[in-house]
Amino acid sequence: MRKYVPKDNVQKKAYYTDRFHVVPRVPREKVIDTHFEATVFNLGEYVKDSYVEIGQLVVHIDANDNFAVLKILKEQCGYTQCSEQSAVDYLAKDGEFELFWQMLNVNEAKRVRVVCRLKEGLAIESVEPLFKSANFAEREMFDMFGIKVNNHPFLKRILMPDDWEGHPLLKTYPLFGDEFASWYEVDKIFGKEYRDIIGPENRDPGKIDIEDTKRFSRVGYEVPFGTEYNADEEVEVAYSETALVNYNKKTSKQLDERR
Template sequence: MRPYTPKDNVQAKAYYTDRFWVAPRIAEEPVPKEGIYAEDLDALSAKCKVLKAYIQRGQLVIHIDPKDNITALKTLKEERWYEMLSEMSAVDFLAERGGFEVFYQILNLNTAQRIRIKCFVDENEAIESVNPLYRSADWAEREMWDLMGVKVNNHPYLKRLIMPDDWEGHPLRKTYPLEGDEFAQWYEVDKIFGKEARDIIGPENRDPARIDRYDTERFARLGHEVPRGTPPEELKKLEEEGVVTPVRYQEEEGVFLVKDLNEEPKVLDKRK
């Protein structure tokens, strides 16, 4: 866990320039000898080996062996009333440790206490699905496999969740190219037109920071159609002459698509 840092003016400053940079950790405090967290830790220690336990930002964090994830979560759910899995995912530590840190964030609905269970899995190691214990783990485990490549055993439907089924690689790994690899750059061209059309169409533009308002190759113009590939100089001239609708923002003059309607709004007496 990391302390929150205000992200003011994020457009002007890039806070993270190193893809493999690890944020400094918050201080780890010892677990109290009395109280709910002490009882939770004792109950868990009786069922499986606890590698490390501490308090961080007021909540209990427990490190366990990945083979004990079912035992640990089942114990905390059935014996200590942690009945909600509010979040789970993985953190990429491939460059440093050759694997992923999988975490489970669980909530005790009776006491509003939270525990974070962590375990480390190697790149080619699989972890058991916790879907039988928490149904909220279904899509979370699919997303973890899809974007990170963490294998999950005995999941009822372990398919990609966000990327296409035939996608190659896992986009949220730190080693994944920021603008996509060759497969990503040619995916839609190959899928729709075939590889023979590569020379004609060219690779996909994967620079989301650049959008040219005068680009008539990839963007449509609202209010008036212009021929595909119209030179920027001609498009600017048409805009100045009023032939092409100039760029307008609703913050300046209201919602222009709505204000031009002539009909008065109608209020229904009752729902149909």
């Protein structure tokens, strides 16, 4: 039977997992009696869940409240820098993205991660008026995941070309690129009419084209550079002699004989 490959997550998976393998969880500590208590108190109603994970406060909020929460964090709690923001793709499992903002308080050396879940196809409010670093970070999030950001001053692709199709960090996007990616450069440089002549771009770095005699030598024997490839030619494989073993001398132990 053919192996079933899920289409909603084409990233690499473990080829073997023990039947009794139990995945532990990184311990989550309570916020009470830590130096994050005041932060959670200030956020009040907005907090859906909060805990301390590996030394940093994690606050779960509703996706609609992100601007209000970051505003409180900036103006009342002293988190004056938004050092990073991005998303995690949970479309296959839950049909939503997980967005996070990594906040830094330079006066008290505290870090908070604000986390929210956003349904597929919905847009998030831009925090660019509060933190200018969001200008590039939100553009990158849009480019990589296709998450629309409301009221962003210049929401445009940032790392990929403007006319690119697809969002590379989605779990549905294959590592070597999709159909569009394999034709992008051919179409761009030569034009669509050259597709038949050039063929799709090969993004597998380990691929060997045996008909390409300019970049690959033949397996087993040598030919001059650029010799035409002829599929019909029968060439006896001959190896060069070494001091220790003569591979050309057929003995019963050699694999060719056993076939």
